[in-house]
Amino acid sequence: MTKATIVQWRKGELYETLCLLLIGAGIWFVGITLGSFDVLHEAVQSYRLGDFMILGACMGVAICGASIRKSILMRRLMLERDAAAANAEAIARHDGLTGLANRRRFLEEIERVRGQLSTELSAVLLIDLDRFKPVNDLYGHAAGNAVLCAVAERLTALLPPGGVAARLGGDEFALLVPLSHGSEGLTRLAQGVISSIAAPINWSQNELKVGATVGVAAVSPDYIDADAILHAADLAMYQGKKEGRGTYRFFRSAMDEELRARARLEAELRTAIEQGAIEPFYQPVVALPDKQIVGLEVLARWRHPERGLVSPTEFIPVAEETGMIAELSYNLIRRACIDARDWPAHLILAVNIAPHQFQDVWLAERILAILTETGFPPGRLEVEITESALIQDLEATRATLTSLQRLGVRIALDDFGTGYSSLYHLRELKFDKLKIDRSYVDAITMSDERAKLVDAIIKLGSSLGLATTAEGIETDASVEWLSDQGCDFGQGYLFGRAMPKSEMDDVLAAVASGKLPAATIAPEAVPREAIITLARAS
Structure with missing residues (x-):
């Protein structure tokens, strides 16, 4: 009062x-x-x-x-x-929507159980819904609330005696259950949860479908408190998400170290992007069959202060998942355009753009701003798009590609044969080039089936007026076969690994002087000292 x-x-x-x-x-x-x-x-x-x-x-x-x-x-x-x-x-x-226990009560129940470990063993199941956001976006929040309530009812029905069901927030639920039947009982319960939640939910004459990923952690005195136990279950759930969703995983101590390592990598990557520690390397692209350099593909390399040169396979996926890929890409394009201004004017600069960047309606304007800032001609730039970008939002991708082509920028479909593109996509999006994935090129001299597929891709490109580039060429036999089939360009270790600007300058200078034949442009074919000597002599 x-x-x-x-x-x-x-x-x-x-x-x-x-x-x-x-x-x-x-x-x-x-x-x-x-x-x-x-x-x-x-x-x-x-x-x-x-x-x-x-x-x-x-x-x-x-x-x-x-x-x-x-x-x-x-x-x-x-x-x-x-x-x-x-x-x-x-x-x-309690949760106001579903009536289940909320996070506060759930943590209290875990603490209560921790005090009874001598007489009762328990485990926590952390449940995160899959595909819940599309339901909210497509049908509205009323449908989302109906799904949450249905999930709460199904979890309550599966709850063993003495257990507690909770909604921790958003689309995250949890169960605290006694270990009356050991790990086998937990496995059956986790499978039952996934199966039950996957069943369609009828709402307003619609069938709403979601899934679930479950992380399991035993209640143990080894943990500091209830939050630590819940965190362990969350790590297990996150592992299940990484491995394909719709599954369950038991917590292992290694998961915590993996998550810490991932957090360290993200922090170091953010700093590296801000400080310009990720730099462009260049791999030659040659015309077939004469092997003359016609272009250079820009590939990211991270000069880590402790680990040395880090491969893009380690940090590009992290950059894409965390949203840092846009800044990283624009920084690389800007530096590459500056590097390539003094190289021969006929050389094309090929850059990779992440799939989700094509959903940015300002992508073309951002690239134009970089070209204007650096004074690099749009006609010398080639943007590579992977097939996975086509299925995210075809219309947005089409609009962005059209804007880039109007600037004079060329468009190449990268890693062709590994994704979801169709003849419709090839006709509608008007690409300039197809790049045949290295997984096909590696085996053309050893597998008739792969050779036939590559031959079909080359003929398809030719019939549509598209140039073709074969990636991952490592042998002269592959070059000869691809040239006979009509492949236009080649790229791979046979012609040169990715190299920094300083080495690329030396190679181009030596080739221009005629003292280094195009057929021997690979750095491993000619010692760096010899390249420098030839370049200086020219």
Whole structure:
């Protein structure tokens, strides 16, 4: 109660008491007037004394009534307060939408169980819904709430005796269950949870479908507190998400170290991007069959202060998952354009753009800004897009590619044969080049089936007016076969590994002087000292 409420209540109490006293005085006055108290006058043998006694009695009855009323009101207020406190406590410990326990109560239950480990073993199942966001986006929050309530009902139905089901927040649920049947029982329960949640949910004449990934951790005294146990289950769940979703994983101590290593990598990568420690390397692209350099593909390399040169396979996926890929890509393109300005004007600079960057409606403008800033001609730039970008948002990708082509930028479809592109995509998006994935090129001289597939891709490109580039060429036999089939360009270790600008400068200078034949441009074919000597001599 606030101070104002107390003052108001006390004023009301005083008013009611005064009213009761006036009622008592009125009863006395009426009784005196009607002679109702004559018998009492005779008993006390004093009219004045009798009047005072009667008045006092009436006032006493009034005060007694006021006290009784006050007691009743106080009792009622106490009951209401206790009910409100109990209701507030229930709300504070339960999820308002599903009625399950909330995170606070769930952690309390884990702590309670930790104190009973000598007599009872338990485990935590952390459940994260898969494909829940599309349901919200497509059908609205009402449908999302219906899914959450249905999931809560299904988890409650699966809950063994003595267990606790909770909604921790968003689309994340948890179960605390006794280990009455050991790890086999936990496995069956986890499988049952995944199967139950995967069943369609009927809502407003629609079938809503979601999935679940489950992480399992045993309640153990080895953990500092309940939060640590929940964190262990979360790590196991995250591992399941990484390995394909719709599955369950038990916590292993190695998972914690893996997560810490990932966190360190993300922090170091962010710093490396900010400080420009990720630099462009260049791999030659040659014309077939004469092997003359016609272009250079830009490949990212990270000069790590402790680990040395880090391969892009280690950090590019992390950059894509964390949203750092855009800044990394634009930095590389800017530096590559500056590097390539002084190279021969016929050399094409090929850059890779991450699939989700094509959903950025300003991508073409950002690339144009870089070209304008560096003074690099748009006609010398080739943007490579992977097939996975085509299925994310075809119309957005089409708009971005069209904008780039209007600038004069060339477009190549990278890693062709490994994704989802179709003849429709090739016709509608008007690519300039197809790049045949190295997984096909590696085996063309050893597998007739792969050779036929590569031959078909080359002929498909030719029929559509598209140039073809074969990636991953490592032998002269592959070059000869690809040239015979009509492949236009080649790229691979046979012609040169990716190298920094300083080495590429030396190679290009030596080739331009005629002292280093194009067929021997690979750094491993000619010692770096010889390249430098030839370049200086020219």
